[in-house]
Each structure stands twice: as structure tokens, then as C-alpha cells.
Amino acid sequence: MLDYEEESRHYDAWRGGEPRAEAAARAVLGLLPETVRDVLDAGCGTGIVTRRLGTDARGLRVTGVDRAAGMVRRAAERLPGAVARADCRRLPFRDEAFDAVCSVWLLHLATGAEEAAALVGECARVLRPGGTWVTTVDKGPSHNVGSDIDAILATRPPSPVPDGAAAVTAHARRHGLRPGGQARFVGRGQGRSPRRTIDDLRRGWFVTLPPGDPRADGIAERLAALPDQHRPRPEPVFTLRSFRKAHDPPP
8 A cells, every 4th residue: 555645745746747637627627517616625635636626717715635644735835724634534524515526536545335435425425415526436447558568467466446437326326416427538647657667566556466565576577578668658548427416315
């Protein structure tokens, strides 16, 4: 499992920086109704996407929350006074506080279906009736672009997919959230190279291959034998789903 305190120091540079943030924010904003004013970014990380949401022409009031202290420090530099440190499974906000909630690259971090359901439930709780929740789904599988790197990684133990689209939709329905729109965007700067993938293996990026696992060493050896060690392969394409909170509570 990644240490997100340590990751915060390099997070933006290793994950596409501003180009990726711009693509993500544009896609999120495209799924928000024009009437939205108060937005919560749950799991805001370094705030690189959150800040862009706040620059929309609608003048959105954006609040960010994350549980990693390092991430919150970076986000607070970008959005002074608008970022809180908290666990997204227990959001520190009253019921129905926001017109919209987004959770970009959050649900895939859940330890399983129960935790994913809790995260969805909290997003629904702080959302006003008629409000919109936007989230990424199938984040892990999105990285499989059919490259020579993916062919090697396919031999690793399968990873859980707590943010699978069908499961997320089922969690959402149980909390009175009805499916809405969908958008896709390119993960700019996230095309894998063999050398970068080896580095990711060493630092625990792949949850089923923790550092020190002999299988990780074998995969690293195969990756090191690929040509063009520093050439990124195609970039992933991520999927966003939106949901609308019903005006009547679920039965």
C-alpha cells in the first residue's frame, strides 16, 4: 500500500501534473448542472483538480477534504481556508450541505465493498436533494491499454476493483442516488514506461505485489528486458459517472 504522506511530495509530477488536472476538472464540470454553487471535493489530494473547479465561470464555492496530512498541506496552499483534514468515511459536514460532491480517484482506494459503500453513503448524506455526485469508476482497469507492459502485468495476482461501475451504481441506488451522465478523459502524462513501472513496483503501487514479494522481482526482471525503457506507452482513459440525489429518501 502506498504511503500517501510520502506520495504527496511527488504526487502531481508523477501523475500528469496540470495537464491531467485540467482534463479531469473539465470532465467533472461538464457533468455538473448550471445551478450548482457549493461543491465538495472528497479525497481532494493535493487540490490540483479542486483548484480548477473553483475557477469555473459559475463562481463555484469549493471545499476540499482528504485524510492524508501531506496532501492537505499541499491542497491548503492552493485553496487557503477551504481544505479540511478528515476521513471521507466520516465527513465533518452536516447533512445536505452541498449542491454537488465529486470524488475523483477515491473509491478505488477502498479496502473492499463495505468501505466503498460507506464512502458512497457519506457523499450521498452531505448532498442536497436534487444534487449531483460525480465519481471515477474502474480506475485500475483503465490503466490497461493493451501494451507490452500490460501483457507482463497480466501475470500478477488480480487486484480488487472496489470502484467497478456496476458496484458503484448499486451502492448509489441504496443511498437514493440515481444514475445520470457519463464522461471520459485522458490521463495526460500517465502512459506507463517499463522503467517507471519498475519504480512503481518498488514503491508499492500494485497492491497485490507489495515491495519485497518475490513475484514482484520476477515481473521487474521481465519489464527490464522490454525495449524503449523510458518511452511511455499510450495514456489511460478514465471514466466519470454522475448520479442525482432523489428528492424522496430511499425506502
